[in-house]
Structures are given as structure tokens and as C-alpha cells.
Amino acid sequence: MNRYEIVCSAAVAALGLSACASTAPTATVPPGNHPAFVRASLITRDVPAYLAAHFSPAQLPPGVRAEITRAGPVTLPFHTLVVTRQFVRHVTLRDVNVKILVTDTLTNIGGGYLQGREQLSFNTIPVALNLNLSYLGLMSLEHQNIDYRTGLARAPMRLQQLLALTPGVAHPEPGKTYRLTLRWLRGRITDTCKAAPRFYPARRLLAQLPGRALNLKCAISRNGVVRSRNRTTYLSAYGIFLIMKRRTAAFTARAKILSIRGG
Numbered sequence: 680m681n682r683y684e685i686v687c688s689a690a691v692a693a694l695g696l697s698a699c700a701s702t703a704p705t706a707t708v709p710p711g712n713h714p715a716f717v718r719a720s721l722i723t724r725d726v727p728a729y730l731a732a733h734f735s736p737a738q739l740p741p742g743v744r745a746e747i748t749r750a751g752p753v754t755l756p757f758h759t760l761v762v763t764r765q766f767v768r769h770v771t772l773r774d775v776n777v778k779i780l781v782t783d784t785l786t787n788i789g790g791g792y793l794q795g796r797e798q799l800s801f802n803t804i805p806v807a808l809n810l811n812l813s814y815l816g817l818m819s820l821e822h823q824n825i826d827y828r829t830g831l832a833r834a835p836m837r838l839q840q841l842l843a844l845t846p847g848v849a850h851p852e853p854g855k856t857y858r859l860t861l862r863w864l865r866g867r868i869t870d871t872c873k874a875a876p877r878f879y880p881a882r883r884l885l886a887q888l889p890g891r892a893l894n895l896k897c898a899i900s901r902n903g904v905v906r907s908r909n910r911t912t913y914l915s916a917y918g919i920f921l922i923m924k925r926r927t928a929a930f931t932a933r934a935k936i937l938s939i940r941g942g
Contacts, residue, residue: 716831723808723825730786730794733835734812734821746841747814753791753849755815755918760785760941762921768932778802781934783816785919785941791815791849793919810835815849817911817920818859818870839863851893851913853877872897872911881914885936890916894923 722729736744761784768777780800785793793816797809811822823835840862848857851874860869872895881888897909910924917939925932 715834717834719808719825719827719830719832722810722823722832726796726808726810727786730796730810730812733823734794734810736788736790736792736812736820739812739820739837740839743820743838743841746844747791750844750846751849753815753918755787755791755793757917757941758787760787760917760919760939762939763937764921764923764934765937766932766934768930780937785816791918792820815919817848818844818861836863842867849918851895853893857895866901867903869900870897871900874913878915881916884912885939888914888916888936888939890914895920 761782763780763782766779766781768779778801780803782798782800784796784798786795788794791814793813795809795811795813795816797811798805799807799809806827808825808827809822810825812820814820818841819838821835821837823832825832838861842860842862844859845857847855848859851857853874853876855874857872857874858869860867862868875894875896878891878893881890881892884892892915893913895911895913897911898905899907899909907925907927909922909926911920912923913920921934921936923934
């Protein structure tokens with residue numbers, strides 16, 4: 680494996696751009712009777728149909744759905760939203776920067792649930808596709824990663840337990856702290872997010888963005904040990920959360936929004 684392949688592979692595997700960056704482990708196991716590996720071609724030939732069949736709230740454990748319902752009602756003002764971000768990831772151990780273009784296609788299926796397709800491109804070349812079911816883009820409920828180079832994808836991984844979710848997180852308020860605690864396999868993962876003191880105009884992120892934005896500083900711990908820290912931004916016009924900075928012991932990734940379109 681040459682230097683390009685090492686850096687590209689590391690970026691795809693560990694960048695952590697979507698909701699699953701904060702709430703899901705990188706290792707996966709097959710849930711239920713789903714095959715351990717799936718051919719990528721079976722997924723990519725009709726991704727919306729695949730998402731509809733395998734990434735549905737109805738397939739979540741009842742306790743997870745109940746906890747989300749208790750968090751409070753939410754109605755999102757779009758059917759499909761396409762968000763493109765440019766990430767620069769600094770690989771600490773190799774002292775190099777990796778630029779990755781990330782395009783998220785988010786489909787609103789009601790109740791704050793989003794079916795997501797996250798396309799990662801390295802130097803304009805698509806290298807991976809991440810599929811997920813999330814709550815507002817803040818919390819991953821199910822995810823699956825597809826590496827185009829291998830032609831295979833591991834089975835989707837589904838959240839086992841949602842132990843706690845602060846009510847009102849769908850409409851965050853300045854200065855408040857929000858927590859969500861999950862169980863993936865044998866790991867207990869807790870996100871503790873402190874909202875900034877005030878909103879600011881969303882146009883500071885992108886000139887044509889309507890509404891306001893609110894930054895939240897999030898510490899993500901696994902079994903009580905902080906593993907990463909995110910800056911997550913809430914966009915009031917769309918009711919979603921986007922990771923704009925992720926920092927671990929190995930790397931720091933910063934993003935800028937290039938475009939948002941939808942309806």
C-alpha cells in the first residue's frame with residue numbers, strides 16, 4: 680500500500696463526518712440474520728430502495744423509538760436536503776493534510792428521523808459511501824460503510840439501546856447542556872454537548888444560508904473515557920445538526936459548508 684492509499688484509507692475509515700462519528704463505533708457486526716458482507720453493487724444500483732428496506736425506524740428496538748418520542752415532537756421543513764462540505768483532515772502522525780469532499784443527501788421520513796447517504800470523494804474521486812439512519816443528524820441509529828475499492832460492505836449496524844436523551848435537544852437553546860447515552864455492542868457511549876451562549880446568523884457559514892446557527896461543543900466518551908471532541912452546529916432553518924470540527928488524539932478535521940439545497 681503506497682502513501683496515497685494509506686492516507687486515503689485512514690481518512691475514509693476514521694474521519695467521522697456524519698452522525699455516526701460521535702455515536703457509533705468503527706467495528707461492525709451483522710444484526711439479526713443480515714449477511715455479514717454485502718456486495719456494493721447490490722446497494723448502489725438503487726440506494727433509496729435499499730435505505731427504505733434496511734434503514735427504517737420501525738426496525739429499531741422499541742425502547743429506542745420510545746426514548747426519541749419522549750425527547751419531544753419535531754417537524755422538519757424539507758423532504759430532501761443535500762449538504763456539501765469540504766473537510767481538511769490533518770493526520771498528526773504523518774503530518775499531512777487530507778482534503779475530502781463530503782456530500783450528504785438527507786431524506787426526511789418524519790419524527791426527526793433522517794435517512795442519509797454520505798458520499799466521500801478524495802481529490803474529486805468517490806472513494807466511499809456511508810449510509811445511515813439518524814435522529815436530526817445528531818445521533819446515528821443505524822449505519823453502514825461501503826468502500827468502493829473492495830466492492831463489499833459490512834452489514835448495517837443498528838443501535839441496541841438509547842439510555843438517555845435530554846428533552847428539548849431538537850430545539851437547542853443557548854447555554855444549555857444536552858446529553859445522549861447509547862449502547863453499541865459492549866460499549867457505552869455518552870455525548871455531552873454544551874451550547875454556546877448565543878445564536879449567530881447562519882450566513883456566516885454560507886452567504887445564502889437562511890436562519891440562525893448555534894454551535895455546540897461536544898465531548899464523546901466511550902465507557903467513561905473521552906475519545907473525541909466535536910463542534911456540532913445546529914441550523915435553525917432546517918432543524919438539523921452538522922459536525923463542523925472533530926478532534927481526536929490522531930487527527931483534527933475542520934469543515935466548511937460549500938452548498939445546501941433541497942425542498
